[in-house]
Amino acid sequence: MAAVQDAPVEADNEKEIKTETLNDAAGNHASAAGGVIPSPPVASTSSSGPAKAGGPGSEEQQTLMAVLQFLKKNNFVGAVDVLRREAGILEDSDESQGQELAASALGGAEAGDATCTLSRASSCTTSTPAVAAAPAKGARCAVVCVSAGGEDQPDVNVVLSAYSQQGDPALYQGYYSGLKKFVESVLDCHRAELSQLFYPLFVHMYLELVYNNHETEAKAFFEKFSGDQECYYQDDLRVLSGLTKKEHMKGNETLLDFRTSKFVLRISRDSYQLLKRHLQERQNNQIWNIIQEHLYIDIFDGMPRSKSQIDSMSGSLAGEAKREANKAKVFYGLLKEPEIDVPLDDEDEEGENEEGKPKKKKPKKDSMGSKSKKQDPNAPQQNRIPLPELKDSDKLDKIMYMKEATKRIRLGPESLPSICFYTFLNAYQGLTAVDFTDDSSLIAGGFADSTVRVWSVTPKKLRSVKSAADLNLIDKESDDVLERIMDEKSASESKILYGHSGPVYGVSFSPDRNYLLSCSEDGTVRLWSLQTFTCLVGYKGHNYPVWDTQFSPYGYYFISGGHDRVARLWATDHYQPLRMFAGHLADITCTQFHPNSNYVATGSADRTVRLWDILNGNCVRIFTGHKGPIHSLAFSPNGKYLASGATDGRVLLWDIGHGLMIGELKGHTDTVYSLKFSRDGEILASGSMDNTVRLWDSIKAFDDIETDDFTAATGHIHLPENSQELLLGTYMTKSTPVIHLHFTRRNLLLAAGAYNP
């Protein structure tokens, strides 16, 4: 299976069909292949696709045959001819091979009907309209759609038909409890690993029963064994429990997730052998089929993992990430700061008042600890992603930033930051999103009543530019022309931006404070000018609610993600997205740019965090371990680490370079809605629905792990037992959920939330 990923590029399209056909690529990985969709429409790639696919291995040949047979069956004569010609298959050969295929593909399965496999092959490629939620396949779908001459009917039945091979429904309980007995009887060290099998097996057996209309058996099966499943699968079980009829399976997204992606398990070789032997002895084909069909077992050599190790990594919708999914190199280093001459004079005087002489280096480099100005080996090339040119105003702002940085307070366990809390009063439960500008001069709030409000928290009031007619009257040569264009009459402490037609779920300021992004339930992302306080662009692309949006730290680009499970990368001057990141199996709930702007992280309701490469759209990291939808993400300032918070109240820390979980911060009792590292990365602040702000010692959290070489090699983590040692402080608010956190340039922590009496 791994070979598929490494295959030469030109056969790519062909392989996409293949991977889907054989269900080899789990959804986990499918995205990596099909993630990037360049702005020109997809069809062009498909037409030129399969030219070179003539001589692949026999496996691929079989796939082709399967497709051919499907086309034939549906009387797409032209398409058959084209495919045959391009693939170089002789007419007579496909008949015989088709039979072969049927026999080999189905193996020992009882429902040995060629159409079954075939339809499965086609289903994955044609069913997309219904599977709007999995647009990754949009690209692949087009391959067949074009050749199939507009087969547009969504045929989910066919997706499901894999379940048609059935055993005796009465025996299912026996199969399951037999396996349960076996697992309970094995040695302790294997038991934890083999227990992982229960949940996916349970789900698939239940779905098989439901699909084959054995309603009562299904219900009995569910009632008998649902209590055994791990508590973090409860949400999914709830969905399953409602699903009792074959008709319900159509259009159920959770179900499609199970079907279209393989559940990934990591099991040591020993345990796997044990399982295999058991199933062969018992002739337990039913379970073996499910394992073959729907599970991906990632076998590793070495010691079986312990229960706690497994628990810390599992919990996502589709099991753990495959190991190879996290092998890609990630350039997590920071970009070199442009050389700017800082007028040092006045700064020195102020600097001396602070403790010692503050270093004159670029502050971000400070935090990384790299002494020289040369390129960080882990950093991407400076122009890997084209970034906007710095304008004069940006340079001024950078200078301001550096000046402020010299006055920054060094934080640590002994010197905790002060927290200033901005409470939104009279918000009537309507505050849904908050953002601060980097210089902490403006606050934006998104509200459930579709408005976006901007406040100035400095004495400087918000002014808009004069109208065009008035602007004409201004003397353009005067020195203070920038002052003159502003309309004094409009000065106020806050402005309201009207435009959305649904609750605003995300707001984000551009780094230069000229723009504001907001995304809403109405499916649009809007760009607002903070000069005129009007809407400039409405970016339409998501057809469903957009949950989060975020500006790149360098401006110009921004990312959005929503209910349609796709994250889109946009540039402010393009009305269409530049990249679409598809692969998540449920809503994308939060988005975050890497500090070097080369990567974006997305958190999802499928309980995974993914890291995407903006350059090629690949998914380079999949982090599993959360037990609930993820609602907040934060990169450490040095770009090495990622923190994520979920509805279960836990915060997990990830090492991006190694693709490992390195910490678990327990303490919150409700959804963590905001996370932020201090400017130097010493403190991680988390804000939650439980009305608390908590401060964590991130230095210690990272140090504890880095000494351990073993974990890096095997990917098996030992988390410290008690995260309480890392907790530096808890600050209760007065029934005010903490929705946003922000460290000012001097390391003062700002928090925001709506008072909720």
Added chain:
Amino acid sequence: MADERRPKQCSLVLPTESMKVMAESVGVGQLQEECCVALSEEVSYRIKEIAQDALKFMHHGKRRKLTTNDIDHALKLKNVEPLYGFQSQEFIPFRFASGGGRELHFYEEKEVDLSDIINTPLPRVPLDVSLKAHWLSIEGVQPAIPENPPPVSKEQQKVESTEPLKAVKPGQEEEGPVQGKGQGVTSAESKGKEKSISRLKPRSTHELSVEQQLYYKEITEACVGSCEAKRAEALQSIATDPGLYQMLPRFSTFISEGVRVNVVQNNLALLIYLMRMVKALMDNPTLYLEKYLHELIPAVVTCIVSKQLCLRPDMDNHWALRDFAARLMAQICKTFSTTNNNIQSRITKTFTKSLLDDKTQWTTRYGSIAGLAELGPDVIKTLILPRLSIEGARIKAVVEGPVISNIDKIGADHVQSLLLKHCASVIAKTRPLPDNVDQYRADYGYLGSMLCSHVVKARAQAALQAQQVNRTTLTITQPRPTLTLSQGVSTGSGPRTPNIIKVPSSLTLPVQTLVSTRPVTPAQPSPPATKYIVMSTSTAAATSPQVVISLTSSRSSSPITSTAPSSTSTLQPLVKVEHTGQSVTTPGAGGSRTLQKYIVVSLPSAVSSEVKASSLSSPSTAVDSTVKADRTELPGASTHSSH
């Protein structure tokens, strides 16, 4: 395997009856059973799906409460037209009703008079969103300002004082350092020692910051100073400020010392001020005073029973202070008395002891009676009423005997009025009618005659109050046609009986509801099940000649004081309702009165008995008169219902 068992995931399905009812409501009369089953499964599944989607919107809206808007958005996701008109923020607009073995919730659609809406003045515009900043933490320490929650929550204070060992159990370790920080202990210190000292009580610092010291000085000076405006402000601050926890020991000592000194000096004004401070401390919702009661209670009790509280006992009104302090004491007992500390019984014993002592001065006597009386009617009943005749004799000796001293006379007068005031209300509730002066004199001696007039007055007043707001529910149950009469008297004497049929709360006038037998609405489909119809009329209708049942009793002196029947048996066979087909609707439809609503309900006997049971639990006094009143009205009622 999951070790801990969770509540089972069950696949609940809407009952098929609901499907039938819904079908009926849209005009589909006969829905087949299979259709119902199929429908209910499908509908349940879809509802679950939508609820799950709605939950997403709730999470992203950063709320804990699912709103109707969330449901609307979830419907929109599925390309379904949202349900308009369900914008209610708080309450659920459905009402429950049951009848004939069917239970259902329905949406009450009232007829709305547009002119009413137009004529009502516009509500005030809600306040606009505003932003307010405060310090949540200053260099790691949370300042005690009103914007922040109190550093130590009241629950925790309570736990600390009532169960000191539990507060430092290892299970609560995580709170330890955090709270420590809040109180100014450096985190490193407390964390390092957390493990080793976990068995010991946490060390608490008793240093006040400079600001706190200033505050303390200002407050105490204002409280006992001469400027009344300042004092009011200071007391207000004590009663509301959330950050006083650490100063509590100081305040407590201040008060107890103050009382000690000022009792000796007979400084009435200062004693009053100090008691007001106690009151303010008690009122502060963030403070739990249990730990300081050993200082506060002696001070308060002193102010109640001290022989002399002022320089001129004949002139000054130290009685008011005693009353005030007695009320405080009662409040303390109510709040803090537990089976462990036995505050109430200990206090009661103290008071009783001085009351029983013959040599007790009038002032102290007054105080101990006041203290006992404030503890509630039960205490009065058991401890004061039996002593009435003795006290009466004592008073008589002073009032009618040779004049000994003016002070004694004043004291006796006060004791007398105090006794009359407190005992009359209790007697009015417990003693059966009639109020016979001679009988009273025989029972209570010297005070008897005055007591009698007071009781009569008290009864009249209670009746008046009851009349102002009263509610009547009239129910007739099917299996054994009975008329249960329960009248809620909202005098605050007890929890109102839960009525089966809720009357719109906007109606302050008596509302009578009648549950009758027999299906009356022709639209009701399945005939075998018995249907009831509930009809409620406004009072205007009730007083009209076509009244269904009128409850204005003519013969009782206090007609509607009863909250509940004293026993069910007296009420069981009250009314027989003829099972004529159109028993109740006809008067409603034919009459001019406006019908409020029709509800299909059933009253299984369990429900009705439950109602009776619950009404029994409410204070049931002076029932007899009302029961009688009911009986007088019953024939009328039955005739009307058979109308």
